[in-house]
Amino acid sequence: MRRLLILLAVLASATFAIATPAAATPARTLTVLSFNIHHAAGEDGVFDLDRLAAEIRRTHADVIGMQEVDRHYGERSGWTDEPEELAARLGMHVVYGANLDLEPPSAGQPRRQYGTAILSRYPILEWRNTLLPKGKPAEEQRGLLEAVVNVRGVHVRVLNTHLQHDSADSRLLQAKVVADAVVASDEPVVLTGDLNAIPTAPEITTLTAHLRDGGNAFTYPAPVPTARIDYVLTNGLPLYSKVLPTEASDHRPVLTALAVWR
Template sequence: MRKLPTKLLVTVLGLLMVLPAASAAASGSEQQERPARPLKVMSYNIHHGAGTDGVLDLERIARVIENSGADLIGLQEVDRHWSERSNWVNQPAWLAARLKMHYAYAANLDLPPLNPGEPRRQYGTAVLSKTPIKHFENTLLPKYPTGEQRGLAVATTKIRGIDLRFANTHLTHNNNAERLEQAQKVAELLAGSKVPTFVVGDLNARPTAPEITTLTKIWRDTWAEVGAGPGYTSPTGNPAARIDYLLHSSKIEPVSAEVLTTIASDHLPVVATYLLR
């Protein structure tokens, strides 16, 4: 067998050693240069579609969501065949069809129908997503004897190629101690996961309340990071309190946040843009 000249052999061996390093450097460079993927998220208490003008108009709610450009939405106070107040409509299904989005529904109140054969009467929260919802689970939160049942709805989805966990809740409005227990349960239920996480909802408390700081010790408050002004969301006519929140884990980078002006509900929706890397 013919031997390669010594100089040529050294050159070939040198190239073989350089190629893996160059490949790894290129891969690292590619990772650094990969553009961040934007995501828009909304939390909106829709008051079963009834506006401050007394008009029930689910189409108006749909337009607010549509015009926001949100990819992932947490809704509170959503009726499904609940009563005459919302014309017995399956609101999450209607909104999902109207907006061409995927949805999941969490019934925190679940009553039998008024007449045999009719759908159950339900009231709770919903998640809308532009991408399929891979898994969904609702866990009932602590309730005092005179309280209304609340829950934590958790959806997992993949957006822009990244797995996300999206938790949506509506804490009680009239009992501080009960609300604190609910917030502690939310923190317990969501603990330990490394999946990028959003915790959104109508939390019915101001940012300095113990129930809110229980959560913001774990997740970052988007409005506090990138919002401008007080971020008041309630009541719609004369907003004086920030009680609707978008919280996120450290793997998510917020860019901007705003509260939208509308009379479609008794709460104003809060929406924010994030970068996923």
């Protein structure tokens, strides 16, 4: 796989020489994983953070966008601070977007949070989490987590989101906010996410109007996938993408190698 990535990167560099002659810096290759981790519980129903960390480690991903991440949320994940625990196990930087932020079970305990996280081998220069619109007040709060990552001198804006699961209208509202963030970015963009829609849906084409999609394989449910709802999209150049088997979640992760430049 690594030899293939190197070959593709060389070919991509030749493409950049034609397509981006004014580029200030050479292209940077980046391996990105999108993973709905289901709070580290697999199809077997077992919460196992070590199993999840081992699966992520084997991908050798530079950046990981994770959805359904618990932070002191409850018994289902052992009241664990999952983003910090995974960052420590993997030796990576981390930022977390709490889209649900609930009162603690008792005074003096941490707040119960649920949302998304970004792990990165490279330094994270800045970050923010923006709450996305709801189609109906009763819907779960969703968010857009953004982190600017310094990839060997090229600043890359990594976006991570989890769109509404049961309403196409709500997903479209949310996708338009994400698309606006893509257009407004001064940096090259990578978007990871469980978008809960197939590639031809309007909420996805709203995003692929601005971003390239290098994938084509089903991601859900994990044992025998029948739908493609998890993505890595970029306005760089996708070089290679594959969906990986997993025992650590109910979604299969998407691993994409891509090139970005300024």
